[in-house]
Amino acid sequence: MTAVRSSTFDGRRFLARVGARLLGAVFVLWAVATVTFFAIRLIPGDPAQAYLGGPGSQASQEALERVRVEFGLDQPLLIQYLAQLGRLLRGDLGVSASQRTPVAQILGEQLSNTLVLAGASLLVAWILALALAVWSTRGGRVSAAIGSGIELLAASLPQFWLATVLISLFSTSLGWLPPVSTGDASGLILPVLTLAIPVAGFLAQVMREPLLDAQSAPFAVSAAARGETRTGLLLRHGLRHASVPAVNLSGWAFGYLISGAVVVETIFARPGLGRTLLQAVTVRDVPLVTGVVLCSAAAYVVVMLGADAAAAILDPRDRQRRASA
Incomplete structure (x- = not known):
């Protein structure tokens, strides 16, 4: 009973x-x-x-x-x-004033481009943040100081400036990557890096302290006493502990990436919601502006819910607090 x-x-x-x-x-x-x-x-x-x-x-x-x-x-x-x-x-987004096309149709055509850009940028940001956080916590005081400086620098870089530098380096000087979107993977690299590097700086900042704390936490000491290697402690315990605050921050990061798409898609001539929004605001296309903003907000809400659920799964203590609340 x-x-x-x-x-x-x-x-x-x-x-x-x-x-x-x-x-x-x-x-x-x-x-x-x-x-x-x-x-x-x-x-x-x-x-x-x-x-x-x-x-x-x-x-x-x-x-x-x-x-x-x-x-x-x-x-x-x-x-x-x-x-x-x-x-x-009623679910009626109306008809675009400037394009004379249903707003839902325009969103359907442009949404996937922006979601691919934002999703790829978030994935790359996580990879860069994890690598930087692990390196800065395992390399001693010098690595920690350098890593902290890199995190701060990356997080403070303006997107338009970073995009200009990346285009000048990899397109103009080296000729490795196209300066505008080409519809294939090569045209996605520079836009993704432009969005991912600042986010990686923020994520690495919130990962580093929990990763340091995890190394001296009771569960880590107990695991080490059972013969767990340093790499095993990092992979099985440290990263999971450090990823919880970063997962919570990922919802905000996704919203940042969606909003940053306005600048990045314009600079790299890439189709998507950001470029569509800029054009709609320029001509005061109210139905289209409303549709794009609502679509972006809905995507943000969904990702926030997913991040909240992922954080609860990763952190058993969070589930216990919710159950006892």
Whole structure:
């Protein structure tokens, strides 16, 4: 009977936690849609011009007036906002004002490019961070000092400057890699490095201290007493302990990579959500801007939930705290 009660209790807590996360995700998406709606209207200009070719279209007042009436832009701002929320609740992202194409279709065409870029960048950032953290903690004081400096330098590099340096070195000087996207793996290397290096600096910073602490922790001392090698301690215990804060940070890192795609995709002429967003903001394409931002926010929420679950799996103490809460 006790086991049944405990199982039921845990199930209720799990459902409550999932429900709270889903409500939080809905709130985030609503907040993003609201901020985007009002922010895009703070940009000087008439949003009706987006339907007629953009700010430089020199459309007549009669044409602008027809567009305002057709798309409800002549209504009070609050009415426009409520109408947009209603469409979003029905799953209708609308039609791009500048491309005259359903926003969902544009997102479907561009989303995979940005997800590949962000996912590959996060993977490379983890590899670089793990290598740097392990080297700086196992090489003595000199390696620790050098590693700390590299982490700080990498984390502080601006993306546009780093992209320029990488293009100058590997494309212009050495001729090893193309300076723009070519649609194959070679055209992905420089954009990935541009996004991954700063993130690797942040991840290595949060890994290094837990990795040092793990080497002197009771579980490490006990494992060493049982004959575990130094490499075994690192691989079986140290990295798992050090990866927990980095996994928690990975959700933020993915959001950083998605936002950084605006700069990187523009510099490397790579198709994706970032480049699409920049073009949409330039012409005040409200439906497309809203769709891209909501899609990015949804991807961020999903990755945050995944990172939270992964951290709970990696850290048994976290599961115990959640169970006793």
